[in-house]
Amino acid sequence: MTAVAETAEAVLGPDPRTAYREALLELAAADPRVICLDSDTGGLEDTFAEQFPDQYVNIGIAEANLMTVAAGLASRGFIPYVHTMATFATMRAAEFLKLDVVGNRLPVRVIATHGGLSAAHFGTTHFALEDLAVARALAELAVVVPGDGRQIGAATRQLHELPGPAYLRLGRSATPVPPGPAPDFRLGRARVLRDGTDVTIVATGPLPLLFALEAADDLAGDGIAAQVLELHTLHPLDRDGLLAGCRGRAGVVTVEEHRPQGGMGDAAAEVASADLAVPMRRLAVRGTPGARVASQRDALAAHGVSTAAVVDAARQLLAHDQNERPARHGAAATRTR
Template identity: 40%
Template sequence: MSETQMGGTDLSSDPEAWLRDNPKLSNRQIFRHALARFAEQDPRLVLLEADLGGGGDPFEARHKDRYFNLGICEATMLDMACGMAHVGHVVFAHTFAPFGAMRACEQVRLGMAYPRANVKLVCDYGGVSGAFFGPTHHAIEDLAILRSMPGMLVLSPADGLETILATRAMIDHAGPVYMRLGRNRVSRLEEPRGGFTLGRALCFREGSDVGLIAHGEVGVSVALEAAQRLESQGVSARVVNMHTLKPLDEAAVLETAERTRLLVTVEEHTILGGLGGAVCETVCARGLGRQVLRIGIQDRYDPLAGSHESLLRGHGLDGAAVAERVLASLSTRRN
């Protein structure tokens, strides 16, 4: 089934209408549909997967000659992707985040990043979204690892619309990209946005007391909920969607620091080396002298499997918990 047959709207020309016609798709499913649609427009696109294919996959169904399922062989998949990129293809390699970022880390470093291969590594199961599979399927370190690789562009879209726009932008970008998605969460944000530009953050909400800087399906929605709760307590919160972690929009960090009294990062990633680390680096390098409250996955592995939401709550990644921590920090600063 083509994208125009799914509700009669075209994902490419009117992604917002297409999303309204397909309200139950998760971001990882939206990525599949977006890539299949864009492949109709660009014959260079190729999709490689590590045992993620199956009945009904739109890319496999509509572009069989450009689809390769390599099985559970992530390193081989990345080697093949880099080779195909060097002969002119725009290659998307799709797998789970813990395996793409860590099991195949050497291939990403030496095959993708070092020669700046035109490969787009797209990974599901970011953060603890692979909840009930346990820590082997959690990806809490991936952004820290890949953000440190020279030449790598790192993305973490906040909802379905941003996933479509980011996929389009990746195709147009010549060079290695890592895009991180979740698992089954359906994300549809109502906040208006003026397009999508790699490396340029979006301000979703203005505020003067606290600057909440977030990324991803969980981080941005939690930050927006926290901002609403803070407003009910008389605290004005600015919310910035930092969808590109590398290159980081340092101007957005500086502007938020100038407009607020406290910087807070919110992300489904370890508080070490991800967005929290990147913002702290900017604050220190620019000599801003600002406190940064880092909210994310704590420095531990979860010993037990559980639901996604229960694991997030265990790490304080929900709107109520974030608002409470912000209020406590503001109270301490006043004293």
């Protein structure tokens, strides 16, 4: 783990889809095995197809077929990059992703855009709040969620080198990134963005990471030192990095743009509970989003994921720790006697 940023400022990073497409063009130029499979997502026909027409196929809005075609190409030595929205990749095409791609350990890269509530303005059909649970359940699938748009190029290049399948979850639009130079992305390695010894905030995804950093700033104003840990890789999970971030703190707050079932919070709890007795507060999208059209940030806040919610959760953990401390000392004294 590497400490990088100390504060969060609202500086927009690169558009995630543009950053990804630039990386894909570089890979295609260097590796003729790269095949771009489109599902009418828009944009790839004007970028990739113009430069590499023989390496581009638009399957159309047929996500199940998209996975099957990708599996067939991968079995013949190609490296297909599949493009669709996150909810369609893991819901509509789940069986074909499971059986044809992951079941055969084929080097297919699923590029899932519009992750979480980044397409909230399109309505409930485009929400992707269960995709990480599905992806994590497919044990042979690498799962990456960049929290900083500047990580996307490195993440794409590193996933390209894997022998098996991968799932890269992207948002729809540019989001703020932490200040400072572009991060050193390392697949499967957690990142410490801010050091702190009182409580740890673990975040996955761009806006959750922003909320975590904003919350750490707010807490610092009251003398509370919060560590901010980014888990951009959910599989393979950095078990050692996560445990190091949990030890010695009053507790852990997890923040994600996903339902509480099966996402990063579950992954972190599975690791922490196996080795540590550490209190946790898990912030995820709860309730039923979609009652009204809202921006991504407003939709998240309305369902429990915001800077204020992170601050409240951290304070609850610290208050609990203060209340428990006398009891722990008393128990220790009793055992000593």
